[in-house]
Amino acid sequence: MITAHYEIDASDVEKAAMALAVGQSVGNPDIRALRDSDELLARHQARVIDIEGGRVTVEFPGTNFGESDGIAHIMAVLLGGQVDIDHIEGCRLVDVDFGDEAGRFSGPRYGIEGIRQLTGAIDRPLIGGIVKPKLGLSPRELADVCREMADGGVDFIKEDEVLGDPPWCPLADRVPAVVTALDGMPTIYAPCVTGDALDAVRRATLAYELGASAIHVNVWSGFGTFRAIREQVELPLFFQKSGDRVWTTGHFAMSEVVLYKIVRLMGCDMAHVGMWGGYLNESISALEVKLGVMRGSWIGLNTLLPSFSCGAHPGLVRDLGERFGNDIMISSGGAIHGHPMGTTAGARAFRQAIDPVGTTPELDVALELWGGIGSPR
Numbered sequence: 001m002i003t004a005h006y007e008i009d010a011s012d013v014e015k016a017a018m019a020l021a022v023g024q025s026v027g028n029p030d031i032r033a034l035r036d037s038d039e040l041l042a043r044h045q046a047r048v049i050d051i052e053g054g055r056v057t058v059e060f061p062g063t064n065f066g067e068s069d070g071i072a073h074i075m076a077v078l079l080g081g082q083v084d085i086d087h088i089e090g091c092r093l094v095d096v097d098f099g100d101e102a103g104r105f106s107g108p109r110y111g112i113e114g115i116r117q118l119t120g121a122i123d124r125p126l127i128g129g130i131v132k133p134k135l136g137l138s139p140r141e142l143a144d145v146c147r148e149m150a151d152g153g154v155d156f157i158k159e160d161e162v163l164g165d166p167p168w169c170p171l172a173d174r175v176p177a178v179v180t181a182l183d184g185m186p187t188i189y190a191p192c193v194t195g196d197a198l199d200a201v202r203r204a205t206l207a208y209e210l211g212a213s214a215i216h217v218n219v220w221s222g223f224g225t226f227r228a229i230r231e232q233v234e235l236p237l238f239f240q241k242s243g244d245r246v247w248t249t250g251h252f253a254m255s256e257v258v259l260y261k262i263v264r265l266m267g268c269d270m271a272h273v274g275m276w277g278g279y280l281n282e283s284i285s286a287l288e289v290k291l292g293v294m295r296g297s298w299i300g301l302n303t304l305l306p307s308f309s310c311g312a313h314p315g316l317v318r319d320l321g322e323r324f325g326n327d328i329m330i331s332s333g334g335a336i337h338g339h340p341m342g343t344t345a346g347a348r349a350f351r352q353a354i355d356p357v358g359t360t361p362e363l364d365v366a367l368e369l370w371g372g373i374g375s376p377r
């Protein structure tokens with residue numbers, strides 16, 4: 001059984017809730033068919049079990065889900081046809097208990113602990129480096145950028161989400177170039193393989209064969225694609241959220257709790273969580289809710305490492321760690337490559353913000369440029 005919690009906007013919430021339950025299980029929300037026997041309805045019709053104001057809880061019988069019905073099918077049931085009913089003016093999927101149906105999903109292969117083991121970053125926030133310029137680099141230049149970031153001490157590198165498989169920097173050429181450049185270094189490298197399911201899985205497999213040590217996929221690939229890669233490619237998987245607000249805001253949407261539950265269920269090991277400070281300045285409470293979903297104990301699954309980015313700079317590092325704990329990654333592109341002393345210095349400044357040893361000229365320059373340590377709010 002799957003239990004879904006909704007916030008419904010309708011003049012008649014009871015009618016809306018019934019329309020949702022019936023329409024998303026047995027049939028037309030208004031008209032019963034001749035074959036709608038009592039027995040069939042008892043077995044398959046979703047049940048409205050609670051209504052409090054606009055908050056509605058609906059149970060979907062487990063028998064409605066076959067073993068190979070993945071997240072696409074489940075979401076079509078939980079957040080599908082109700083958007084096509086006029087008298088339901090808004091419907092937000094606030095939370096989901098996937099019940100026994102969660103058992104078909106494997107969750108993160110590595111989790112936070114696994115990522116720590118792979119990188120050797122055991123007891124501190126991790127630092128991620130994002131390749132920038134996002135576009136326009138040749139494989140050789142991209143490899144140089146990655147090497148410079150690794151020299152500066154980043155634990156993880158991802159290509160930015162707008163890098164696909166262009167002819168001037170194809171995946172097949174750039175992955176070996178970067179792998180060679182990072183040879184012997186502990187840094188994890190995640191090429192971006194965002195694409196339609198077929199292409200994303202093919203590209204992830206190719207990246208694995210060419211020696212990549214992680215995989216980066218944007219939300220637009222679709223949740224099932226993350227799961228397919230998780231099952232077929234034995235590498236840490238990074239979820240990049242840009243685009244998520246299309247699904248989490250508006251009259252018909254899922255909450256971020258649901259989003260990150262799905263991301264964890266699909267088997268991602270690291271996920272872009274948002275940012276505190278920077279050009280995406282989310283509230284502490286909203287971030288803590290997401291962190292709870294990613295790092296809290298949940299149905300026996302491995303945890304998911306939250307990656308803060310979108311305007312991160314060294315002046316924010318200490319506060320991020322103090323506020324949200326060690327089990328985070330802080331990822332940056334702009335403030336690494338925009339450091340006046342260059343990319344390696346930019347990466348080093350982030351590391352110095354975590355573990356300052358001796359003099360810290362790179363950090364000092366960064367703090368001068370982007371602001372000193374101090375809470376964003």
Ligand SMILES: O=C(O)[C@H](O)COP(=O)(O)O
Nearest residue numbers: 309310311312332333334
């Ligand atoms: O993909 C990301 O996380 C963003 O592009 C962040 O990049 P920035 O550090 O340049 O803001």
Ligand SMILES: [Mg+2]
Nearest residue numbers: 160161162242
């Ligand atoms: Mg980006």
